[in-house]
Amino acid sequence: MATCGLIEYEDASPEVRVVYDDIMATRKTDWINNFWKALASHPPTLRRTWESIKQIMAPGALDTVTKEMIYLAVSATNQCPYCMASHTASARKAGMTDQMLAELMAVVGMANQTNSLAAGYRVEIDERFR
Amino acid sequence: MATCGLIEYEDASPEVRVVYDDIMATRKTDWINNFWKALASHPPTLRRTWESIKQIMAPGALDTVTKEMIYLAVSATNQCPYCMASHTASARKAGMTDQMLAELMAVVGMANQTNSLAAGYRVEIDERFR
Amino acid sequence: MATCGLIEYEDASPEVRVVYDDIMATRKTDWINNFWKALASHPPTLRRTWESIKQIMAPGALDTVTKEMIYLAVSATNQCPYCMASHTASARKAGMTDQMLAELMAVVGMANQTNSLAAGYRVEIDERFR
Amino acid sequence: MATCGLIEYEDASPEVRVVYDDIMATRKTDWINNFWKALASHPPTLRRTWESIKQIMAPGALDTVTKEMIYLAVSATNQCPYCMASHTASARKAGMTDQMLAELMAVVGMANQTNSLAAGYRVEIDERFR
Amino acid sequence: MATCGLIEYEDASPEVRVVYDDIMATRKTDWINNFWKALASHPPTLRRTWESIKQIMAPGALDTVTKEMIYLAVSATNQCPYCMASHTASARKAGMTDQMLAELMAVVGMANQTNSLAAGYRVEIDERFR
Amino acid sequence: MATCGLIEYEDASPEVRVVYDDIMATRKTDWINNFWKALASHPPTLRRTWESIKQIMAPGALDTVTKEMIYLAVSATNQCPYCMASHTASARKAGMTDQMLAELMAVVGMANQTNSLAAGYRVEIDERFR
Numbered sequence: 001m002a003t004c005g006l007i008e009y010e011d012a013s014p015e016v017r018v019v020y021d022d023i024m025a026t027r028k029t030d031w032i033n034n035f036w037k038a039l040a041s042h043p044p045t046l047r048r049t050w051e052s053i054k055q056i057m058a059p060g061a062l063d064t065v066t067k068e069m070i071y072l073a074v075s076a077t078n079q080c081p082y083c084m085a086s087h088t089a090s091a092r093k094a095g096m097t098d099q100m101l102a103e104l105m106a107v108v109g110m111a112n113q114t115n116s117l118a119a120g121y122r123v124e125i126d127e128r129f130r
Numbered sequence: 131m132a133t134c135g136l137i138e139y140e141d142a143s144p145e146v147r148v149v150y151d152d153i154m155a156t157r158k159t160d161w162i163n164n165f166w167k168a169l170a171s172h173p174p175t176l177r178r179t180w181e182s183i184k185q186i187m188a189p190g191a192l193d194t195v196t197k198e199m200i201y202l203a204v205s206a207t208n209q210c211p212y213c214m215a216s217h218t219a220s221a222r223k224a225g226m227t228d229q230m231l232a233e234l235m236a237v238v239g240m241a242n243q244t245n246s247l248a249a250g251y252r253v254e255i256d257e258r259f260r
Numbered sequence: 261m262a263t264c265g266l267i268e269y270e271d272a273s274p275e276v277r278v279v280y281d282d283i284m285a286t287r288k289t290d291w292i293n294n295f296w297k298a299l300a301s302h303p304p305t306l307r308r309t310w311e312s313i314k315q316i317m318a319p320g321a322l323d324t325v326t327k328e329m330i331y332l333a334v335s336a337t338n339q340c341p342y343c344m345a346s347h348t349a350s351a352r353k354a355g356m357t358d359q360m361l362a363e364l365m366a367v368v369g370m371a372n373q374t375n376s377l378a379a380g381y382r383v384e385i386d387e388r389f390r
Numbered sequence: 391m392a393t394c395g396l397i398e399y400e401d402a403s404p405e406v407r408v409v410y411d412d413i414m415a416t417r418k419t420d421w422i423n424n425f426w427k428a429l430a431s432h433p434p435t436l437r438r439t440w441e442s443i444k445q446i447m448a449p450g451a452l453d454t455v456t457k458e459m460i461y462l463a464v465s466a467t468n469q470c471p472y473c474m475a476s477h478t479a480s481a482r483k484a485g486m487t488d489q490m491l492a493e494l495m496a497v498v499g500m501a502n503q504t505n506s507l508a509a510g511y512r513v514e515i516d517e518r519f520r
Numbered sequence: 521m522a523t524c525g526l527i528e529y530e531d532a533s534p535e536v537r538v539v540y541d542d543i544m545a546t547r548k549t550d551w552i553n554n555f556w557k558a559l560a561s562h563p564p565t566l567r568r569t570w571e572s573i574k575q576i577m578a579p580g581a582l583d584t585v586t587k588e589m590i591y592l593a594v595s596a597t598n599q600c601p602y603c604m605a606s607h608t609a610s611a612r613k614a615g616m617t618d619q620m621l622a623e624l625m626a627v628v629g630m631a632n633q634t635n636s637l638a639a640g641y642r643v644e645i646d647e648r649f650r
Numbered sequence: 651m652a653t654c655g656l657i658e659y660e661d662a663s664p665e666v667r668v669v670y671d672d673i674m675a676t677r678k679t680d681w682i683n684n685f686w687k688a689l690a691s692h693p694p695t696l697r698r699t700w701e702s703i704k705q706i707m708a709p710g711a712l713d714t715v716t717k718e719m720i721y722l723a724v725s726a727t728n729q730c731p732y733c734m735a736s737h738t739a740s741a742r743k744a745g746m747t748d749q750m751l752a753e754l755m756a757v758v759g760m761a762n763q764t765n766s767l768a769a770g771y772r773v774e775i776d777e778r779f780r
Binding site for chain 4: 523
């Protein structure tokens with residue numbers, strides 16, 4: 001279904017394989033998920049997206065599981081089925097328990113609710129928050 | 131500007147004051163921000179929304195600063211100016227540093243990017259993620 | 261600020277005035293709000309948008325106040341400040357009370373919450389709902 | 391597929407069964423749809439979400455079918471397949487005809503259109519609407 | 521699954537057939553896709569939507585392939601699976617190559633990213649841009 | 651108002667100045683807009699975002715004005731005031747006329763409308779589009 005097809009490792013150009021190899025090495029895994037196989041139809045997009053994600057998702061002031069949960073918060077808000085599927089898996093791998101998921105989703109649901117309430121009541125920003 | 135006005139503490143009914151008092155006690159603060167003053171025009175909404183937020187934002191498997199950052203992730207995705215203003219303040223109060231904000235926003239930006247890429251390339255969900 | 265400026269009645273071409281006149285006659289009012297003055301920079305967009313809105317917002321199986329509240333539900337979800345401002349005014353004019361607004365927004369908030377929960381928990385559609 | 395699984399009535403704890411029983415009694419039905427079975431993996435979320443929805447969706451200044459249509463307006467805007475499926479069913483049960491659905495969706499479509507036009511033309515809010 | 525069913529040409533009223541015929545003639549094709557068959561359950565919506573799209577998508581200052589790509593940019597941002605599927609097909613028919621799709625999606629992804637960054641950092645609009 | 655402040659050229663570190671200099675050289679301009687001054691509070695985000703935008707917005711299979719219009723399509727859909735302001739300016743600089751803007755926004759509005767209609771009527775994807 002993917003618009004430009006999925007490029008498997010064995011069919012990939014050397015340029016694409018370099019990225020695939022780095023994805024597998026960085027993630028300590030031996031397979032590539034469809035997202036990257038779809039982006040591989042345009043190698044500059046594949047490389048730029050991977051380099052950005054690799055840099056951004058590395059642990060820093062926030063640890064990996066926190067970053068993965070933030071990813072899920074955005075993806076649930078945007079109703080992105082692919083990203084929910086793939087990042088639920090990576091969040092679990094990074095240590096997210098069912099209890100953590102439940103608390104995460106409770107906050108996501110509440111934020112989506114109050115975002116629309118703030119817009120709906122046309123609440124002006126408090127002086128102290130400016 | 132708020133559609134139904136803002137109800138100040140001194141003008142509030144006893145029913146509303148009970149909620150205002152609980153907000154200030156729970157948050158260890160001495161003022162009420164506009165969001166609650168706007169909801170107070172409909173006391174059942176005020177009470178239900180506060181009770182839910184109080185329950186959801188209490189530390190559990192996730193600590194308070196993590197929950198506040200998740201709130202910001204949703205609010206930035208939804209472009210809600212009020213919630214960005216108020217929850218940036220509460221996230222900072224809970225310990226979010228500039229470095230943590232920067233990493234949070236980097237993940238939020240990347241998730242919004244890849245959500246649209248997954249939709250744009252029509253990537254099908256991998257068997258392993260189902 | 262409007263990108264292509266606002267076209268006042270006195271500066272409008274006959275083609276634009278016909279639409280302005282119809283807006284004022286249909287809405288039983290004597291002024292034109294900025295949205296239409298902005299669209300007037302491209303008369304075909306002005307005319308097509310007005311003809312569609314006029315047809316859609318006319319009372320039918322749903323009455324005017326219900327239609328205006330649905331408009332607000334969408335506009336709060338999308339965080340559109342202009343549409344919240346203008347359609348709160350028209351909903352009130354059509355009979356929306358503060359109590360109705362409060363119930364409207366409670367449903368809007370809850371729907372935004374459960375939409376993200378359904379995505380977040382990746383709930384599959386029940387057989388009976390297909 | 392649901393991330394934390396679906397909890398059937400016969401496998402549910404007494405705490406969860408109390409909610410399931412109340413859902414079935416309130417809705418005058420003898421089954422539970424997947425949304426609740428997914429939330430049941432975290433009983434506090436199940437209970438809080440149900441109590442809120444029960445309170446919000448009860449007829450008041452707005453009747454049930456109006457509330458269900460508002461739910462659909464938000465769910466269509468957010469592109470939530472689960473909520474469209476389940477709330478189309480409940481709106482129909484509450485009396486929504488095909489004609490009402492058509493008028494509802496016409497307003498939803500128009501609101502989504504004009505929301506983006508107002509943003510696209512950067513229309514400033516009229517003095518009278520502030 | 522479509523809520524009000526799909527109306528095939530042979531079952532369509534003369535009023536609906538007029539629109540179907542115009543769709544096929546305008547698009548130089550011999551079939552009707554499901555979107556129109558679903559809207560046909562409410563002929564005024566079918567006619568109004570088609571007349572608007574026909575007018576808007578006709579080549580003008582922007583050519584057809586540019587308009588189709590803009591359609592895809594919105595649909596990917598909104599996560600609309602149906603519109604991604606149908607407009608990817610029409611964009612290709614209008615001349616969109618894989619390279620053009622890749623550049624389109626790269627811009628869409630970047631815009632979604634920076635939209636959330638601008639909100640997340642609460643960046644104020646520069647004087648020069650007002 | 652910007653959460654982490656705005657960093658002016660004269661206060662910027664050498665690392666940030668390198669990016670500012672490249673922005674000004676690439677865009678043939680002598681000033682930096684607030685978006686970059688806000689990101690500069692976290693130099694890795696500044697550099698990564700700029701490098702990505704520079705690569706993505708360079709003319710290729712799509713020319714600059716087309717790319718800028720796609721940016722506007724996403725930003726109007728997301729209701730991002732900052733990005734509407736800044737990219738309206740850059741689209742004009744790249745050659746977007748009022749007529750092009752009008753046609754762009756007409757398509758954006760129509761896509762947002764039909765996206766919600768496709769979801770609202772629950773239209774299934776045609777075999778031919780899969």
